[in-house]
Amino acid sequence: DGGITQSPKYLFRKEGQNVTLSCEQNLNHDAMYWYRQDPGQGLRLIYYSQIVNDFQKGDIAEGYSVSREKKESFPLTVTSAQKNPTAFYLCATGPDQYNSPLHFGNGTRLTVT
Amino acid sequence: DQQVKQNSPSLSVQEGRISILNCDYTNSMFDYFLWYKKYPAEGPTFLISISSIKDKNEDGRFTVFLNKSAKHLSLHIVPSQPGDSAVYFCAASVPGAGSYQLTFGKGTKLSVIP
Numbered sequence: 079d080g081g082i083t084q085s086p087k088y089l090f091r092k093e094g095q096n097v098t099l100s101c102e103q104n105l106n107h108d109a110m111y112w113y114r115q116d117p118g119q120g121l122r123l124i125y126y127s128q129i130v131n132d133f134q135k136g137d138i139a140e141g142y143s144v145s146r147e148k149k150e151s152f153p154l155t156v157t158s159a160q161k162n163p164t165a166f167y168l169c170a171t172g173p174d175q176y177n178s179p180l181h182f183g184n185g186t187r188l189t190v191t
Numbered sequence: 192d193q194q195v196k197q198n199s200p201s202l203s204v205q206e207g208r209i210s211i212l213n214c215d216y217t218n219s220m221f222d223y224f225l226w227y228k229k230y231p232a233e234g235p236t237f238l239i240s241i242s243s244i245k246d247k248n249e250d251g252r253f254t255v256f257l258n259k260s261a262k263h264l265s266l267h268i269v270p271s272q273p274g275d276s277a278v279y280f281c282a283a284s285v286p287g288a289g290s291y292q293l294t295f296g297k298g299t300k301l302s303v304i305p
Contacts (some may be wrong), residue, residue, distance in 0.1 A: 082234075104233070111292075120280060120297040136292070156219060168234050176286060177223050180293060181233030185300070 101169030214281030
């Protein structure tokens with residue numbers, strides 16, 4: 079973690095409800111990312127943002143939405159259109175320069191029933 | 192199509208011995224490689240990286256080797272300690288204008304037995 083806060087740690091929702099996951103950073107990094115981790119699947123990129131008010135879809139953006147109204151914050155909304163929303167969601171940041179590692183938050187476990 | 196492959200889902204090693212975690216990639220454009228360590232219910236932590244201009248990078252007990260011709264990299268942990276028990280992800284990126292994205296492997300769960 080070290081400056082990346084994801085909240086809450088655990089989240090439970092009923093099917094059909096939208097839910098928003100929070101990610102805040104104080105590392106002054108330009109770029110922010112959302113990944114999803116499923117058992118045996120590794121990490122898959124959902125959305126990323128290199129600058130305020132701009133973001134791009136990753137590999138699995140369907141059923142998700144994001145906003146980047148300020149540098150420190152990059153919330154992810156899991157909509158009811160996401161077919162398999164139960165997963166471990168990870169937010170990451172980086173200085174958006176090449177050959178610099180990403181830093182990850184401690185994740186949010188979302189369970190939808 | 193999986194561009195970064197970690198073919199061993201799990202690995203068990205005796206404490207004090209060497210752990211070798213392997214990673215293969217298919218995209219010849221990758222030129223920066225990283226290893227992350229992840230404990231359950233936590234985010235991955237950056238461990239070590241290597242640029243394609245090198246074939247070895249060392250940091251304490253951790254060494255990463257890169258074989259570009261074979262499109263293969265490995266992480267060596269010597270000596271292995273029980274606290275090293277975690278899932279290790281290999282990741283790679285291509286140079287690009289602007290964005291910086293990582294492609295991750297599926298991970299290898301390392302168990303270090305005391």
